[in-house]
Amino acid sequence: MKIKRLEDIVSWILLLLLTLWSMVPIYFVVSSAFKMPKEIFNYPPKLLFIPTLENFVTLYYDWPKFFYALQNSVIITFTSTVIIISISTLAAYAFSRFRFKIINFTAFVLIAVRMFPPIVITVPLYPIFSQLHLLDTHVILILLYVSFYVSLSTWVMMSFIDEIPIDLEEAAMVDGATRLQAFIKVTLPLITPGMVSIAILATVFCWNEFTFAYIFSVTRAVTAPITLSEMLGGLYGAEWGSLFTASTIQLVPMLVFVWAVQKYLIRGLTMGAIKG
């Protein structure tokens, strides 16, 4: 009995430590955003304080650029995610329901693409995009995000569709539905959890992506992470307040999103990694 007690105590301590390790860095960014600029410099750092929105006002007047970048992030993330969901669902349906050599091989290549290191492709793409006058546009970032995320998404979708018995569709087709109708009416509703999973993974990826945005955008297509890195680079004392506030604005939506749909996230990640 005593050992059991001790074990419980130890596991609670470990749980708290682990939670602190994950949450303390986040807590300090978010809480600093609500501190008076002077209070950020309190040493030792204070855990409790009277919250203020002063930093938000400063950020708004000093960094209109950040809000422009944020808007770009929203546009690019949303568009990429919608494209990723649509084309990977189509491909996954083909891979799952039609199994012959070319299709299987395409599926393999598509999944293998995930291993491709993104930075390697920036070298040949830079002169190509420059030639096509596409540098610093939303389009190339969307194209790149789609290319690098259809792989995982298609695989996750494929695992979800594999689990839906084809008999259901065939039954609908016997009843006179076309293949397309059978897919839309029977299969699609059953694979929405899969679509939610890839939507989360894709959104988090596009919203947070740094490397491509850093290399291929200059002013027009900059995304929020890029403006943040710029703020971080040119930092002198007074601007910590704006930096923490901008970081909070970039961070919190994703955090809330991930928490809200946690179940689907874990399911999607597991399917993307394990099932095949």
Add this chain to the structure above:
Amino acid sequence: MVLLKKEERLPILLVTPVVLILTGVLFLPSIWSIFLSFEHYTFGYPPEFVGISNYIEILADTKFLSAIFLNFAFVILDVMLEFLLGLGTALLLSRRFPLQKIWVALIIAPFAVSPVVSIVAWKNLISPQFGLITYLLSFLNISTEKLLMDPVTAFIICIIINVWREFPFTAMILYAAITTIPPDRIEAALIDGASKFQRFRYITIPSIWTSIVVALTFRTIFAFRTFDVIWILTQGGPLGGTTILSVYLYLQSFKFLRLGVGASVGVIMLLLTFLISAPYLRTLYKQIMARGYK
């Protein structure tokens, strides 16, 4: 389309968008990249064929050799720490606590944080002026003033931040795997009088072995190409102490605009990635090609 059998047309049509985008953005540029690696190509000037001289140049460059070494050191330390932390988290969470969902949510939170914001967060904690870690370390008489100015400590901080951001991936995969172990297996072991360690060694580990292998493979491949966290924090410095391959590639290609040299670094990175992922790709290939009609 005409050459295809009728029943093969629809699936081919369905995968066309994906195939077209990947061909345009990835496959063709990759092939061109291989050609580029044999050319002297400064951005803005016409390329000129020079054989393998780019490769000879980088293989003789101590910075490149150091980048390879640092890259492997980074991957080994990073993946090992992520794995230990991820497995520990998964085992701990599988004990189940009251308010389980909230604990899981809080622990995996770094997954949602962008590389930039994670740097902001950790710079806050180690700030010599107001950081919490600075304050805590001051009791041990350790100063955080020069942490980012020393190649070794800067390298370690890059790893810590990367582990912080990436361990939830391993934790979630292993946690999901542990929770699907059939309870009767554990009960059977309990009836046989297995000790905690025996249960862990002979039931938990074998049951989640596939997940372990996959998590390790993926994290190794992804850690190998790390760029964002390092570039934002140190830009490869101090004194090249955090210049791993991706940073070296970036500097050559986009700082010195020597795209030919950058391309040859890219080809080497691609080959190394391929070597690391070969066993995984082989299994995958067999699995997928064996898919027939159910």
